[in-house]
Amino acid sequence: MMNKNDYNKQGKLAVEIGALKLKNPVMTASGTFGYGEEYAPYVDLNRLGAIIVKGLSLKPRHGNPSPRIMETPAGMLNAIGLQNVGVKSFIRDKLPYLRQFDTAIIANVYGETIEEYLRVSEILTKADGVHALEINVSCPNVKKGGVAFGTDPDMVAEVTKRVKGATDLPVIVKLSPNVTDIAVMAKAAEAAGADAVSLINTITGMSVDVEKRIPHLKNVTGGLSGPAIKPIALRMVWQVAAQIHIPVIGVGGIMSAPDALEFLIVGARAIQVGTANFIDPRATMNIIEGIEAYMKRHHVVAMDDLVGSLRI
Amino acid sequence: MWTGTINFNNRIGPQHLHMAVRLPTEFMDPVPGQFVMIRPAGGGGTLLSRPLSIYQFVRNQDHVILELLYRVVGHGTELLSQLTRAAEVNILGPLGRGFRIDKTPSHRILLAGGMGVAPITFLADYLEGRLAGKYELKICLGAKSCAEIVGMERIKGMQGLLNIATDDGSLGSCGLVTDLLPNFTQGCDPGKTMIFACGPMAMLKTLAEQLAPTGIPCQVSIEERMACGVGACLGCAVTVHDRRGKRVQKSVCKDGPVFNIEDICWDQI
Ligand SMILES: Cc1cc2nc3c(=O)[nH]c(=O)nc-3n(C[C@H](O)[C@H](O)[C@H](O)COP(=O)(O)O)c2cc1C
Ligand code: FES
Numbered sequence: 347m348m349n350k351n352d353y354n355k356q357g358k359l360a361v362e363i364g365a366l367k368l369k370n371p372v373m374t375a376s377g378t379f380g381y382g383e384e385y386a387p388y389v390d391l392n393r394l395g396a397i398i399v400k401g402l403s404l405k406p407r408h409g410n411p412s413p414r415i416m417e418t419p420a421g422m423l424n425a426i427g428l429q430n431v432g433v434k435s436f437i438r439d440k441l442p443y444l445r446q447f448d449t450a451i452i453a454n455v456y457g458e459t460i461e462e463y464l465r466v467s468e469i470l471t472k473a474d475g476v477h478a479l480e481i482n483v484s485c486p487n488v489k490k491g492g493v494a495f496g497t498d499p500d501m502v503a504e505v506t507k508r509v510k511g512a513t514d515l516p517v518i519v520k521l522s523p524n525v526t527d528i529a530v531m532a533k534a535a536e537a538a539g540a541d542a543v544s545l546i547n548t549i550t551g552m553s554v555d556v557e558k559r560i561p562h563l564k565n566v567t568g569g570l571s572g573p574a575i576k577p578i579a580l581r582m583v584w585q586v587a588a589q590i591h592i593p594v595i596g597v598g599g600i601m602s603a604p605d606a607l608e609f610l611i612v613g614a615r616a617i618q619v620g621t622a623n624f625i626d627p628r629a630t631m632n633i634i635e636g637i638e639a640y641m642k643r644h645h646v647v648a649m650d651d652l653v654g655s656l657r658i
Numbered sequence: 659m660w661t662g663t664i665n666f667n668n669r670i671g672p673q674h675l676h677m678a679v680r681l682p683t684e685f686m687d688p689v690p691g692q693f694v695m696i697r698p699a700g701g702g703g704t705l706l707s708r709p710l711s712i713y714q715f716v717r718n719q720d721h722v723i724l725e726l727l728y729r730v731v732g733h734g735t736e737l738l739s740q741l742t743r744a745a746e747v748n749i750l751g752p753l754g755r756g757f758r759i760d761k762t763p764s765h766r767i768l769l770a771g772g773m774g775v776a777p778i779t780f781l782a783d784y785l786e787g788r789l790a791g792k793y794e795l796k797i798c799l800g801a802k803s804c805a806e807i808v809g810m811e812r813i814k815g816m817q818g819l820l821n822i823a824t825d826d827g828s829l830g831s832c833g834l835v836t837d838l839l840p841n842f843t844q845g846c847d848p849g850k851t852m853i854f855a856c857g858p859m860a861m862l863k864t865l866a867e868q869l870a871p872t873g874i875p876c877q878v879s880i881e882e883r884m885a886c887g888v889g890a891c892l893g894c895a896v897t898v899h900d901r902r903g904k905r906v907q908k909s910v911c912k913d914g915p916v917f918n919i920e921d922i923c924w925d926q927i
Contacts, residue, residue: 377892379890380890380892384888384889384890388888408906408907409895412894413882413883414883415883415884415885415893416883417704417706417733420705422885424891426891426893573705621885624706624886625701625707627659
């Protein structure tokens, strides 16, 4: 009998995202897993492929006023507004804890200006214990930066190129679905030197309290996540994977191993679990185990045999 | 995350229910003011769990019983209200920081508006168990009307003076629960008094204004919409003053739900 963990040791689940080597393709999505520590009582952080922390800006940010979240059919809206401790406090107060784990730590980077993206990236590159950067050009809940950069291919290219010039860490560009053709953005990121792209960030939406005739979110609009967005995310990952050569990381509504497998089969090299963590803190563990069981059942010996194996 | 089995889920008011859930003994002893995230097992139609304050907790040899008192306010609580005996629920908890119970104050005033009665009753019970007889206790309950004053029987069985206010005067005095307070705080020694309150934000804001000039310390348990319940999503932010008086964001689920009343920036609410 093979022990569950032997699969990890044998590396059947191992994947490479450029120079970044992961023991399995399951990551936690930015903003849904805090700084890791919040979920440590429930999850063995060592078993995760990677932890992507909350979006970091140069200075701490207060975020948007409450209410910031609202459940909607098969999903939720959020307008957190990138509340975070700021990059310096992250390195001082949060990173030392994360360093003890044998898990890749990916910092999600946010800026209101290109200069801020650069500064944050430079500071994180010098810190010990950050293994890659995910550049967030897709947050829909802030007035400046974020999605403003992610809806213009020239801006995506510019941010990517400049950040690449400022770091030797692998750079993942996180794309917004709130565009006409997401593949255009992916190609712009690839041409500018990105090591990988991740998609999708949340889809903008809103919800109204009809009794009071007020929006459910103080910010009026928010980003939709959860099962409701999975078919859209999957379609976009499939389209993008067919058009670029760098790895694609699939995100959006992944709740279970079959959901994760769908993304891998349409071409995602790795996947991120977001909203599912809120519903079941052990969602990532179940997904890893489910992928292992699937590989065994289908006699798949390496992730490469699974990724992009869609038959049409 | 725990799977619990419903013992009972009884209707006790127009939209009010009393639920008892049987859980494994590994479930930790909660402190009054703490809460759980709960949803029907497997979701049953909602995605996120709902935060509910703990009303009662009993540890037995081979299981524990967790009791909740809640009002149907939306889709999530509506689905919970439909569960019957033997149905399963998913529970995360106990979560958050509950009431801080300092041994010194000899005069304690408990104030509950609406469903705030749940943690306040748990607290009254807890105090009785720990500090029997060594203090003076006053409990004030408020609600819209007589029909919405729930859980009174249990409180009546406890020590402490019970006072009731309803908006329409159908039970107790006519008015808000905060109107009852001056009777009890007049001439009391702020150093020997502690107020514990839970209820709608409007009530707590009024309380903050009322208490500001008196210097009487007060802990409030507040509510906010939640997704994760563990401090990860930052969905439940509240603005508070830190020790240096700077405005900072705290998570109601992890840093609260109990805060010192003067720490909260009420102008933001
Ligand atoms: C509460 C919340 C906060 C988020 N914060 C961030 C963030 O700081 N940076 C980012 O790139 N994406 C953020 N996201 C987007 C997620 O990382 C993810 O792309 C999205 O939720 C879709 O995945 P899901 O359906 O699995 O949640 C956030 C999502 C949620 C629900
Ligand atoms: S509910 Fe997620 S941080 Fe409080």
